[in-house]
Amino acid sequence: MNIAEFKNVSKIYTSGDHTLKALDNVDFELENGKFIVVLGPSGAGKSTLLNMIGGLDIPTSGTIIINGKDISKLSNDELADYRAKTVGFVFQSYNLIPTLTVYENVELVSDIVDNALSSEEMLEQVGLKDHMKNFPSELSGGEQQRVSIARALAKNPEILLCDEPTGALDSQTGIVILRLLQKMAKDYGKTIIIVTHNQNISKMADVVVRVKNGKIQSIEKQAEPLSVDEIDW
Amino acid sequence: MLKKKLLRTALRYKSQFISMIIMIALGIGVFVGFNMEWVSIEENTDYVFEKTGFADFRLVSENGFSKEDFDSIMAISGVKDATRYISINTTVKDDTDVIALTVSENISVSGFMLIGEGKEYDNDSKDEIWLSDQYAEKNNIKVGDKITLTYKNIEFQASVAGLIKSSEYLICLPDPTLLMPDYNSYGFAYISPEAFKEAMGMEFYTQINVLSDMDKEDFSKAADKALSKTTLVLSKDDTVSYSEAMGEVNEGKTMGSILPVLFIAIAVLTMVTTMHRITSNEKTQIGTLKSLGFRDRKILVHYSSYAFSIGIIGTILGIGIGYGLAYYIMNPYGAMGTYIDMPTWNLYMPSFCIIVIVLVNLFLTFIGFLSVKKMLHGTAAEALRPYVPSKMKRILLERTKLWNRLGFGTKWNMRDIIRHKARTGMTLFGIIGCAILIVGGLGMQDTMNYFVDVFYNKAINYQTRINISEQATNEQALEIAKQYNGDYSSTVSIDIAGDPVSLEIYNIEHDRVRIIGEDMGFVTLNDNEAYISKRIADDNGIKQNDLFTFSPYGSDEEYTVKIAGISRSMTESVVMSESYAKKLGIDYKIIVVYTNDTDIKSDENIANTQTKQAIIDSFDVFMELMTTMVFLLVIAAIILGVVVLYNLGIMNYIERYRELATLKVVGFRDKKIGGLLIMENLYLAFAGIIVGIPLGLWVLDYLIGALASEYEMVSCVTITTYIISIVLTVGVSLFVSLIISKKNKKIDMVEALKATE
Numbered sequence: 001m002n003i004a005e006f007k008n009v010s011k012i013y014t015s016g017d018h019t020l021k022a023l024d025n026v027d028f029e030l031e032n033g034k035f036i037v038v039l040g041p042s043g044a045g046k047s048t049l050l051n052m053i054g055g056l057d058i059p060t061s062g063t064i065i066i067n068g069k070d071i072s073k074l075s076n077d078e079l080a081d082y083r084a085k086t087v088g089f090v091f092q093s094y095n096l097i098p099t100l101t102v103y104e105n106v107e108l109v110s111d112i113v114d115n116a117l118s119s120e121e122m123l124e125q126v127g128l129k130d131h132m133k134n135f136p137s138e139l140s141g142g143e144q145q146r147v148s149i150a151r152a153l154a155k156n157p158e159i160l161l162c163d164e165p166t167g168a169l170d171s172q173t174g175i176v177i178l179r180l181l182q183k184m185a186k187d188y189g190k191t192i193i194i195v196t197h198n199q200n201i202s203k204m205a206d207v208v209v210r211v212k213n214g215k216i217q218s219i220e221k222q223a224e225p226l227s228v229d230e231i232d233w
Numbered sequence: 234m235l236k237k238k239l240l241r242t243a244l245r246y247k248s249q250f251i252s253m254i255i256m257i258a259l260g261i262g263v264f265v266g267f268n269m270e271w272v273s274i275e276e277n278t279d280y281v282f283e284k285t286g287f288a289d290f291r292l293v294s295e296n297g298f299s300k301e302d303f304d305s306i307m308a309i310s311g312v313k314d315a316t317r318y319i320s321i322n323t324t325v326k327d328d329t330d331v332i333a334l335t336v337s338e339n340i341s342v343s344g345f346m347l348i349g350e351g352k353e354y355d356n357d358s359k360d361e362i363w364l365s366d367q368y369a370e371k372n373n374i375k376v377g378d379k380i381t382l383t384y385k386n387i388e389f390q391a392s393v394a395g396l397i398k399s400s401e402y403l404i405c406l407p408d409p410t411l412l413m414p415d416y417n418s419y420g421f422a423y424i425s426p427e428a429f430k431e432a433m434g435m436e437f438y439t440q441i442n443v444l445s446d447m448d449k450e451d452f453s454k455a456a457d458k459a460l461s462k463t464t465l466v467l468s469k470d471d472t473v474s475y476s477e478a479m480g481e482v483n484e485g486k487t488m489g490s491i492l493p494v495l496f497i498a499i500a501v502l503t504m505v506t507t508m509h510r511i512t513s514n515e516k517t518q519i520g521t522l523k524s525l526g527f528r529d530r531k532i533l534v535h536y537s538s539y540a541f542s543i544g545i546i547g548t549i550l551g552i553g554i555g556y557g558l559a560y561y562i563m564n565p566y567g568a569m570g571t572y573i574d575m576p577t578w579n580l581y582m583p584s585f586c587i588i589v590i591v592l593v594n595l596f597l598t599f600i601g602f603l604s605v606k607k608m609l610h611g612t613a614a615e616a617l618r619p620y621v622p623s624k625m626k627r628i629l630l631e632r633t634k635l636w637n638r639l640g641f642g643t644k645w646n647m648r649d650i651i652r653h654k655a656r657t658g659m660t661l662f663g664i665i666g667c668a669i670l671i672v673g674g675l676g677m678q679d680t681m682n683y684f685v686d687v688f689y690n691k692a693i694n695y696q697t698r699i700n701i702s703e704q705a706t707n708e709q710a711l712e713i714a715k716q717y718n719g720d721y722s723s724t725v726s727i728d729i730a731g732d733p734v735s736l737e738i739y740n741i742e743h744d745r746v747r748i749i750g751e752d753m754g755f756v757t758l759n760d761n762e763a764y765i766s767k768r769i770a771d772d773n774g775i776k777q778n779d780l781f782t783f784s785p786y787g788s789d790e791e792y793t794v795k796i797a798g799i800s801r802s803m804t805e806s807v808v809m810s811e812s813y814a815k816k817l818g819i820d821y822k823i824i825v826v827y828t829n830d831t832d833i834k835s836d837e838n839i840a841n842t843q844t845k846q847a848i849i850d851s852f853d854v855f856m857e858l859m860t861t862m863v864f865l866l867v868i869a870a871i872i873l874g875v876v877v878l879y880n881l882g883i884m885n886y887i888e889r890y891r892e893l894a895t896l897k898v899v900g901f902r903d904k905k906i907g908g909l910l911i912m913e914n915l916y917l918a919f920a921g922i923i924v925g926i927p928l929g930l931w932v933l934d935y936l937i938g939a940l941a942s943e944y945e946m947v948s949c950v951t952i953t954t955y956i957i958s959i960v961l962t963v964g965v966s967l968f969v970s971l972i973i974s975k976k977n978k979k980i981d982m983v984e985a986l987k988a989t990e
Contacts, residue, residue: 054898100645111642
């Protein structure tokens with residue numbers, strides 16, 4: 001079964017006379033339960049792609065079907081509900097709420113999701129059980145990213161979307177985060193889509209999507225993806 | 234180039250800039266407006282007092298003063314000038330209008346000034362009269378018209394020689410129980426001593442009015458010595474014209490000090506928070522300028538000039554508002570014009586206002602200077618680093634069990650309230666200010682309504698007040714009282730610690746007049762105790778059951794009475810029953826009969842009559858004035874609330890933009906996020922109301938004490954006022970929150986969550 005289908009999707013940004021085709025008539029399908037890496041140089045349109053899947057943005061034309069549901073024509077509130085139930089986001093800059101503790105940052109999703117997973121369990125899974133009462137500013141970058149992963153997974157989403165999740169981290173911490181993502185994907189059976197410009201990360205993917213100039217260049221399945229520790233960083 | 238940056242930054246922070254300008258403009262406007270008002274009243278009344286020789290002292294004797302008495306007074310060293318003077322209430326023939334007919338032997342004391350065309354005053358003229366221009370205008374009388382006045386059995390006809398104003402009638406009230414002049418039915422006029430002598434058939438003056446710089450006690454002693462008897466001396470403060478005009482001055486002083494402080498304080502606080510925000514937001518820009526080689530001084534000047542230009546624009550607008558406000562109150566056709574009858578209505582800008590305005594502007598600029606100074610510390614590299622907000626600290630509440638039960642939204646809001654103390658404080662300040670103004674304003678109106686209800690609608694239980702002629706005997710007055718089933722009263726001037734006070738003696742059998750007690754209820758007079766009005770009691774430390782002694786003017790007798798309690802009255806008075814007065818042996822003359830009868834037959838023993846309606850009508854204008862004032866206060870409160878809360882709301886929104894975007898990404902609906910923002914404001918609104926309403930009541934008490942002590946009022950606030958105050962304050966908070974929460978829809982999640990270095 002397909003988790004995502006893009007049918008003739010275009011996204012055009014206009015400002016004044018200037019138009020920018022971020023996505024140009026994109027057509028592809030992604031399989032459920034895979035570890036997917038979207039690769040491409042900056043400005044290629046990979047973040048736009050991710051934002052479309054995440055329901056942060058709607059296409060100018062075309063249809064996007066996620067988990068069997070057309071999300072390209074949803075209202076604002078329907079999109080919010082879609083984001084709450086179907087996707088979890090992990091950003092390069094963590095985006096935690098500075099005035100909430102680690103525990104509260106994760107727990108907040110229970111306000112909007114009925115079948116939220118236990119916050120304590122998620123934090124234990126990412127190895128931050130001892131820091132539950134800390135504020136984000138009291139944690140290192142890697143720890144903060146682990147909180148944001150716990151928050152994304154606590155919603156029990158279908159897809160985990162990660163936009164350059166290791167971009168702001170040193171390589172050692174980055175490896176820890178990637179290992180965690182790979183483990184969580186396996187343990188919880190989620191589809192993970194990572195957007196990055198780092199070639200190395202693509203080695204751990206089941207599927208590698210290459211994007212360039214707003215078009216899909218290739219979709220390549222890797223029969224035997226490497227584990228994080230096998231990759232030469 | 235920095236100038237361009239100045240303009241662009243101003244555009245970016247336009248809501249903050251505009252709200253600061255509005256606050257400063259309102260603060261300075263109210264400050265300048267009310268202070269101009271009282272200074273202008275003082276200047277303009279000084280002018281007419283000076284120009285028409287307003288007397289410093291009045292010697293009063295019902296038996297009249299002789300030429301010799303006058304010469305003895307003139308001989309007192311310290312007396313600059315004096316005149317024999319009389320003012321009697323005459324009736325316009327074939328009409329009910331009353332004219333206070335005035336004669337001043339020496340017109341340079343207690344005289345008048347000519348308004349417009351007309352003949353100058355002539356001391357020998359026999360058939361001419363100089364008439365109040367206001368009365369003339371209301372009654373359509375022109376120079377040259379004939380007018381006939383009657384007094385007792387005397388008729389006096391004269392032609393109007395000129396239209397005038399006089400400081401003696403600056404506030405032209407026939408009776409101190411009335412609040413507003415009514416030139417339709419009451420005016421004043423001057424005639425020459427010659428004309429007076431001819432009409433009366435004799436010379437008769439009940440007053441000697443004196444210009445002197447002596448103090449009252451010295452003058453009183455000197456006068457008693459000169460006339461070799463104790464005589465009632467009234468100082469300026471005892472006259473309606475002077476005391477009421479000074480009352481207006483004091484009102485202006487009060488209004489000009491309380492309100493502006495509130496507005497300017499809010500403007501300054503807004504300036505502190507906003508400048509801190511701007512400079513911390515632009516910290517990297519400041520670093521950039523620094524690393525480019527701009528000197529600290531230049532950067533300081535640049536950022537200080539924001540604060541400076543905001544101050545200047547606010548000040549210019551404020552002075553404009555101030556002039557407008559002062560003109561609105563202080564013009565011959567406006568509110569004050571119906572009250573005070575001044576020949577000139579010039580507006581004066583007091584010099585201390587200019588000093589205060591300059592200081593406020595310097596202070597505002599200094600705030601701008603300080604907030605950028607903080608950011609400039611250290612090297613350019615340090616300045617380049619972005620501003621880091623203060624670290625999160627755990628709050629006390631978190632240690633309690635309750636905390637864990639709270640939803641995430643409440644926790645989020647609580648922490649935000651604690652973390653941004655300045656913003657929270659400002660919001661509270663704005664709401665408290667808003668609540669104070671609304672409670673104060675509406676409470677003022679409640680109090681006035683209550684006052685009118687008790688003092689007029691209820692205490693006046695008669696339909697007609699019959700003023701007994703001066704020549705009528707007590708027997709004749711009693712006859713009238715009996716004829717109309719009326720109650721009656723007498724007034725005797727008595728001396729309490731050197732101040733003239735009236736002793737009011739009532740015979741109340743028909744419940745036509747009621748005496749108001751300390752708790753605003755009514756009290757019954759008994760046969761062996763007297764009531765004393767609150768002001769005298771407070772001034773002299775007199776309490777219930779005390780004994781106290783007084784002596785009537787022109788008599789050496791002393792009477793000691795027991796005080797039954799405190800009464801509230803428009804006049805400073807001691808009230809007792811007729812039977813108690815008889816028991817004590819006090820001499821009195823019945824002067825008023827109160828009756829429910831409206832059909833009063835003319836009688837030589839009746840001077841004139843007044844209906845309850847006419848008395849109540851006279852304060853319609855006064856109440857109208859009050860309503861305008863209350864309306865202005867409530868509008869000011871709403872502007873204050875909206876501006877302050879909007880400014881802070883926008884600030885909150887910008888500061889939490891990223892957090893709001895995160896919540897959106899996580900899947901919170903716009904409404905839910907909006908709800909969180911609204912909740913935070915509602916918490917603060919309720920906290921503000923809880924503090925603001927008691928403070929408003931306190932301010933109301935202060936205002937009533939300062940503005941209306943002469944009415945001996947008690948503040949009264951109705952349930953409706955509480956409800957309106959709460960609804961309006963919460964309404965303002967909700968309205969602003971709703972506008973701001975609408976902005977959630979426009980949050981660009983992608984843009985907001987882009988990585989920052």
